[in-house]
Amino acid sequence: MVSEHQFLRLFAEHKPHLRAFAHALTLQAGEADDLLQDACVQMWQKLGQLKVEADFRAWACSFLRFNAMNRRRKNSRSPVSFSAEFVDQLAAENEAEADLADAERTALQGCLEELTPMQQGLVRQYYAKADVTIADLSNELQRPAAGLYKTLQRVREALRACIGARLREEGYSHSLTS
């Protein structure tokens, strides 16, 4: 039996992986936060179902998958979601890669320090809130959207390359970001 204390520790530990999966399911960062929060509450309430800690991640992902499908059913106007069949495929593939999430996060933190101050500022503003779009940023910074879009693209590319290099240095045989 998993205790509440263990549950919250597990949840916090696996949160980056779960959030990434929620984002893949909803395709919108703000929706992903909502999905994750709903699932957290439901998991806590149904904790009796979880027998061993090792099953936590798969168990948690099943809540996300179920909730995502439920949202889709309830809100047929919700335009951005994948089919149930494809969600299952993503879930299986995602699970197989879950162990990389921690290593990627550590690498990312180092890589962010390698960005220029201007790039760091832009990334900070873009990712401060889940629902910020390039258009929002363009209005706020009074800069052309196309330029910001390109800059963010270049920054992501630099981060991807940097994470890939760092993971390879650490002996990961197939970096997913390369």
Added chain:
Amino acid sequence: MKTPEPADPESVLDEMLERLQSSDATADDAAKLEALLKADPDLRRRFRARMRMEAHLFSIYGTDQSAPMLTSPETAPADSPAAGSRIIRMRPREMVAWLGAAACLTFAVLMWSTRERNVPPEGTSFARTAPAPVPLTVAQQREQLLASGGDVLHIQFKGGGNAVATRAEGDIVWSSEKQAGYLRLYGLAGNDPSRSQYQLWIVDAGLGTNVFVNGGVFDVKKETGELILPIVVENLIREPVLFAITVERPGGVVNPTGDRVPLVALAP
């Protein structure tokens, strides 16, 4: 004739994800991305990696979930568009502006205490709000913290479908730099302090391992009205990942029992 170069897969993803993030995204946009991902395992691999990177970036930089904001008839200015409606959607800056003018509160009586009295590590200190010439209300102090920028987190609570929280909503404002924060609740059922009390929990990931911090116990005497409580912790909170309110026995407990979980708030 020269064959056009195939589009860079990362550019394809960037373009489609940005499109899907926009408010006018359609079912066709999602279906198009799904078809591309299904047909191309490499693109799917890149998509999953991209989602993980996005999740990490939101987790590192996210400070405000920008979820529907809570207000109440008591605090909404009469001439504001929010008057008469309890939940409105606002940008943080707009919210700070109108909240700055609203100081009146309906208060539930609270008893705020902590059960664990852990001594913080040597060399750590807790920043305290400097005394102001005119004492600020708790609501004003909360607004001040919210407007101070920096590392201030502003996150919404989600209900657990529990009987005591069927109508409950609320939010957390927290700054790890200042070690100060406020819990705002609305619609939580009143409790009988001789039988049970509400208890706030903070899960802190700042030391590499997730540590539970007791955020104190409190009582709610009225079901209606806004309740704003300063968060008093004696452990240093470095990186809060989750805030939760549970119903526990009088005086609180060392670890949450979780039998009744009215509200949970996740940090970005």
